[in-house]
Amino acid sequence: MLDLTGRVAIVTGASRGIGRGIAALLASHGAHVVAAARGENAAGTASEIRSAGGKAESVPLEVTDAPSIEAMVAGVLDRHGRIDILVNNAGITRDQLMLRMKRDDWDQVIATNLTSAFAVVQAALKPMIKQRGGRIISISSVVGQSGNAGQANYAASKAGLIGFSKAVAREVASRNITVNVVAPGLIETDMTKAITDKAQHDWTAQIPLGRLGTTADVAAAVCFLASDEASYITGQVLAVNGGMYM
Numbered sequence: 001m002l003d004l005t006g007r008v009a010i011v012t013g014a015s016r017g018i019g020r021g022i023a024a025l026l027a028s029h030g031a032h033v034v035a036a037a038r039g040e041n042a043a044g045t046a047s048e049i050r051s052a053g054g055k056a057e058s059v060p061l062e063v064t065d066a067p068s069i070e071a072m073v074a075g076v077l078d079r080h081g082r083i084d085i086l087v088n089n090a091g092i093t094r095d096q097l098m099l100r101m102k103r104d105d106w107d108q109v110i111a112t113n114l115t116s117a118f119a120v121v122q123a124a125l126k127p128m129i130k131q132r133g134g135r136i137i138s139i140s141s142v143v144g145q146s147g148n149a150g151q152a153n154y155a156a157s158k159a160g161l162i163g164f165s166k167a168v169a170r171e172v173a174s175r176n177i178t179v180n181v182v183a184p185g186l187i188e189t190d191m192t193k194a195i196t197d198k199a200q201h202d203w204t205a206q207i208p209l210g211r212l213g214t215t216a217d218v219a220a221a222v223c224f225l226a227s228d229e230a231s232y233i234t235g236q237v238l239a240v241n242g243g244m245y246m
Helices: 017-029 041-053 064-078 103-131 142-144 154-176 197-204 215-224
Strands: 008-012 032-037 054-058 083-088 132-138 177-184 237-240
Touching: 008 017, 008 064, 008 103, 017 032, 017 041, 017 054, 017 083, 017 215, 032 041, 032 064, 041 054, 054 103, 064 103, 083 103, 083 215, 103 132, 103 154, 103 177, 103 237, 132 154, 142 154, 142 177, 142 237, 154 177, 177 215, 215 237
Parallel strands: 008 032, 008 083, 032 054, 083 132, 132 177, 177 237
Antiparallel strands: none
16 A cells, blocks of 8 residues: 655645545545645645545645745745645636637636646745655646647646656656656546536547546546655656547
């Protein structure tokens, strides 16, 4: 069993869905989880983890605001003295066909999904380099690998995370810091549950394993990459998509 006892893990976008699942599973393996999201949105995640016997706290974080990121990282260091695991999960969609896409929709998606990862990683790297160790995992998407009509902004941001992570992985490997990416496919979340049965059937037909993924599938991949068992893996993309894109 993976053992993350004593590790301090920050998860952005931890209020619901994949982020909440990642936070809960990291805590179940012994990590102290800092669940970060806008306002008090991650309070429920932290409370749920503590109710299950895990260690967690929630912190406010606006990922597109540099002072908010700096305050979050400084607070974690003040309370715990270290950052061992960073999971960049915060993300939004603003889907539209390219000819109709507004510049603001492009800018918001790139800022939230990609530029925020740059800012959070840069802040968290300083203590990781000082302690000579760390795990950075960014949540991309199958769309960042395959593309998808109507999601040029989202695909660009998620593909950018892959290139970004590979570059940073080369920079910090000598300090025993690994940088990897998990690229989920179609995952059961509140959003996918709300679509019609026909649409779910059409999506499932594209997946060789014959089902949508779960947040637990994605969280398991993140926990593995955060563990000692993955200490010789860096600069890689772990696709959790049921074979949808190979």
